[in-house]
Amino acid sequence: MALTIAIDGPAASGKGTISRAVAERFGFAHLDTGLLYRATGLRTLDGTDPLSAAMSLKPEDLEADNLRTPDVAQAASRVAAIPEVRAALIDFQRAFARRAGGAVLDGRDIGTVICPEADVKLYVIAKDEVRARRRLVELLAKGHETDFETVLRDLQARDAQDSARATAPLKPAQDAILIDTTDLSIEEAVEAACAEVSKKHQI
Numbered sequence: 646m647a648l649t650i651a652i653d654g655p656a657a658s659g660k661g662t663i664s665r666a667v668a669e670r671f672g673f674a675h676l677d678t679g680l681l682y683r684a685t686g687l688r689t690l691d692g693t694d695p696l697s698a699a700m701s702l703k704p705e706d707l708e709a710d711n712l713r714t715p716d717v718a719q720a721a722s723r724v725a726a727i728p729e730v731r732a733a734l735i736d737f738q739r740a741f742a743r744r745a746g747g748a749v750l751d752g753r754d755i756g757t758v759i760c761p762e763a764d765v766k767l768y769v770i771a772k773d774e775v776r777a778r779r780r781l782v783e784l785l786a787k788g789h790e791t792d793f794e795t796v797l798r799d800l801q802a803r804d805a806q807d808s809a810r811a812t813a814p815l816k817p818a819q820d821a822i823l824i825d826t827t828d829l830s831i832e833e834a835v836e837a838a839c840a841e842v843s844k845k846h847q848i
């Protein structure tokens with residue numbers, strides 16, 4: 646049975662890890678929609694206009710290995726506030742959501758704008774300090790020189806910008822199920838998400 650699963654939430658809340666695991670468990674395809682904004686943001690760093698950058702994205706752009714840097718995250722959040730950029734990326738996301746084999750999409754506006762008809766909508770949160778700690782570990786593992794305070798400040802600034810924008814702001818859909826991963830292990834968070842999907846997934 647092919648379902649569409651929407652997983653939203655603030656930065657480093659655990660939605661990416663949960664989305665990948667849910668997709669694998671149920672055999673659905675997964676799209677990390679943050680990569681679309683990161684790849685667009687990355688292109689603007691050399692002066693490319695944000696809308697041209699979004700309109701000319703190619704699949705291989707989503708695989709660039711510098712998409713996870715803090716600078717690119719901030720650039721992603723800046724271009725993501727531009728309504729025309731978001732509009733340019735909608736069709737691709739909606740087509741992905743409707744694929745025959747089922748799809749998991751994670752981002753900020755999947756349950757509210759991209760797939761308001763999704764079969765399951767999850768909104769993943771965690772305390773700021775816990776999210777910053779997780780992101781710090783990821784960045785240090787990739788060789789970035791940074792510290793807890795910087796990561797916390799960047800993440801809070803990005804959440805504030807994503808929540809305050811007029812178009813598709815970060816917020817839970819009215820019918821989203823909240824998963825707070827603050828005190829959950831990865832396994833527990835994945836199980837909580839899979840339990841919600843299983844309620845809708847009749848084989």
Ligand code: CDP
Binds near residue numbers: 658718721722753
């Ligand atoms: O991994 P993390 O949660 O830190 O970020 P991400 O999901 O890769 O998203 C990077 C940025 O893209 C966010 O801060 C948002 O500004 C933007 N974004 C968005 O506006 N809408 C989405 N569906 C996904 C990401």
